[in-house]
Amino acid sequence: MKKRSQDDDNGKTFLTMRRSLVFFVSVVAVLSVTQIGFAYSNAYTRLQNEKQLLADGDMEAADTSAWTGSGGAVITKETTSPKSGKRHIRVTTATTGNPTVSQTILTIGKQYRITGFIKNTGAAYATINTGPSVNAYITVGSGWEKVDVVATAGGGTQLQLICAGATSPAYCEWDDVFVTDYVGGAKDNEKNILTDGDMEASGTASWSIGNATVTKQTSGQKGGKQSLRAAYNGVSSSGGVTRSILTIGKTYRIRGFARTGGAGSPYPAIIASGIFQWSGGTNSAWQPFDITFVCSTNGVVYLYGYGLGVGNYVEFDEVFVTEYAGRTNDIEKQVVVDGDMEKSGVAYWTGYSTAVTSKITSGQYSGKQSLRVTNPDVNIGLATQLAVVTGRRYRVTGKMRSDGTKVPCIGLGNAFCDYFGTNSTQWQNVDFVGTAIAGSFGGYVVVGSRTVVAGYVDFDDLFVTALP
Ligand SMILES: [Ca+2]
Numbered sequence: 001m002k003k004r005s006q007d008d009d010n011g012k013t014f015l016t017m018r019r020s021l022v023f024f025v026s027v028v029a030v031l032s033v034t035q036i037g038f039a040y041s042n043a044y045t046r047l048q049n050e051k052q053l054l055a056d057g058d059m060e061a062a063d064t065s066a067w068t069g070s071g072g073a074v075i076t077k078e079t080t081s082p083k084s085g086k087r088h089i090r091v092t093t094a095t096t097g098n099p100t101v102s103q104t105i106l107t108i109g110k111q112y113r114i115t116g117f118i119k120n121t122g123a124a125y126a127t128i129n130t131g132p133s134v135n136a137y138i139t140v141g142s143g144w145e146k147v148d149v150v151a152t153a154g155g156g157t158q159l160q161l162i163c164a165g166a167t168s169p170a171y172c173e174w175d176d177v178f179v180t181d182y183v184g185g186a187k188d189n190e191k192n193i194l195t196d197g198d199m200e201a202s203g204t205a206s207w208s209i210g211n212a213t214v215t216k217q218t219s220g221q222k223g224g225k226q227s228l229r230a231a232y233n234g235v236s237s238s239g240g241v242t243r244s245i246l247t248i249g250k251t252y253r254i255r256g257f258a259r260t261g262g263a264g265s266p267y268p269a270i271i272a273s274g275i276f277q278w279s280g281g282t283n284s285a286w287q288p289f290d291i292t293f294v295c296s297t298n299g300v301v302y303l304y305g306y307g308l309g310v311g312n313y314v315e316f317d318e319v320f321v322t323e324y325a326g327r328t329n330d331i332e333k334q335v336v337v338d339g340d341m342e343k344s345g346v347a348y349w350t351g352y353s354t355a356v357t358s359k360i361t362s363g364q365y366s367g368k369q370s371l372r373v374t375n376p377d378v379n380i381g382l383a384t385q386l387a388v389v390t391g392r393r394y395r396v397t398g399k400m401r402s403d404g405t406k407v408p409c410i411g412l413g414n415a416f417c418d419y420f421g422t423n424s425t426q427w428q429n430v431d432f433v434g435t436a437i438a439g440s441f442g443g444y445v446v447v448g449s450r451t452v453v454a455g456y457v458d459f460d461d462l463f464v465t466a467l468p
């Protein structure tokens with residue numbers, strides 16, 4: 001991928017470009033719960049790095065300090081039959097009423113996706129509320145019931161777990177409650193802030209045009225009936241269309257398609273926040289782009305062509321610019337304890353069968369220690385940690401390496417591993433998405449090697465996060 005500064009090529013074009021004045025209109029539609037409905041299906045996909053807004057949503061903390069009680073709630077963590085891990089939360093009342101635990105995490109008017117498990121266990125209804133008297137979800141059955149709803153915070157800033165309508169001593173239970181900003185995923189659910197990003201509008205009047213001859217094309221388009229073409233204007237080797245639509249400080253995702261045609265070596269580029277976010281190749285096939293970035297410099301998005309000359313052009317289609325609320329890698333919840341292997345001892349990593357776990361303090365990948373899984377005999381060598389929920393998807397990143405013979409691998413509930421490295425003694429990158437499976441290792445993260453020779457494999461910086 002080419003990376004160029006804005007001063008390259010015809011940088012002056014940026015200075016002379018007219019910026020249109022755009023008014024930001026924030027339309028907040030506060031829907032009632034009946035309008036929202038319950039979305040059980042996975043009709044939309046989710047971005048991988050969405051952020052869990054709740055603290056202790058998996059209820060694995062030993063205490064209840066992340067949760068604020070009201071309404072006479074007696075709050076406990078229970079260790080019998082949690083939905084996942086070792087604990088779930090219970091709200092009990094000795095009297096009638098609506099005992100509640102809550103966290104102040106919502107913004108009125110914003111949409112959230114709430115997933116989790118919820119249980120009626122007495123003369124009351126377990127609910128999840130996105131504000132006073134707004135039930136995002138209410139249980140109807142017994143036993144752990146799966147919740148997957150999209151709801152708008154309508155009446156307050158508290159995400160509430162209410163044991164509602166208790167008419168006698170009763171309690172309700174929750175586990176694995178996951179609350180994220182709802183960013184959609186399918187394009188129909190996302191708000192495209194780039195007007196005419198699909199290039200289907202008649203003409204090009206909505207675009208600011210810079211140093212190119214811009215037209216709509218009705219053949220070869222990527223989607224719909226039209227694409228946008230920026231061709232050489234007889235003067236400038238770079239040009240295209242622009243929009244001033246971004247707000248400094250916000251995070252955006254821009255995705256779409258671009259291609260080139262004609263003589264020479266034109267190439268398409270997306271410039272935003274003052275830098276080249278993406279540049280493509282000279283290729284008549286539609287090239288996808290998908291960029292996420294923080295707007296830090298200015299709010300102008302450029303769909304531009306470079307290397308423009310007589311008889312050539314670049315084209316864009318299906319361009320979506322959406323505000324991306326979910327990208328917060330640094331505060332994603334790590335479900336593995338001692339993933340960086342810096343804790344003293346190996347209490348969190350249990351050797352399976354004859355395998356022995358240890359921490360090495362020389363040659364470690366990061367910090368002062370890495371985990372070593374050794375098997376002294378001709379056997380596989382695995383170590384485990386109870387950390388995942390069967391059926392849930394996770395992203396796993398980290399580092400691992402071989403002793404030169406044993407191939408390192410990682411499994412999610414899977415003793416046969418989901419992800420394998422090589423027998424290189426160099427640290428190898430781990431980055432995969434998998435679903436934790438049931439079985440004798442169900443619930444466990446498995447690290448080690450399946451190569452049946454004596455030896456060892458090393459691991460470090462394992463980071464396992466649930467994907468809602
Ligand atoms: Ca739990």
Ligand SMILES: [Ca+2]
Binds near residue numbers: 225318
């Ligand atoms: Ca189109």
Ligand SMILES: [Ca+2]
Binds near residue numbers: 368
């Ligand atoms: Ca380390």
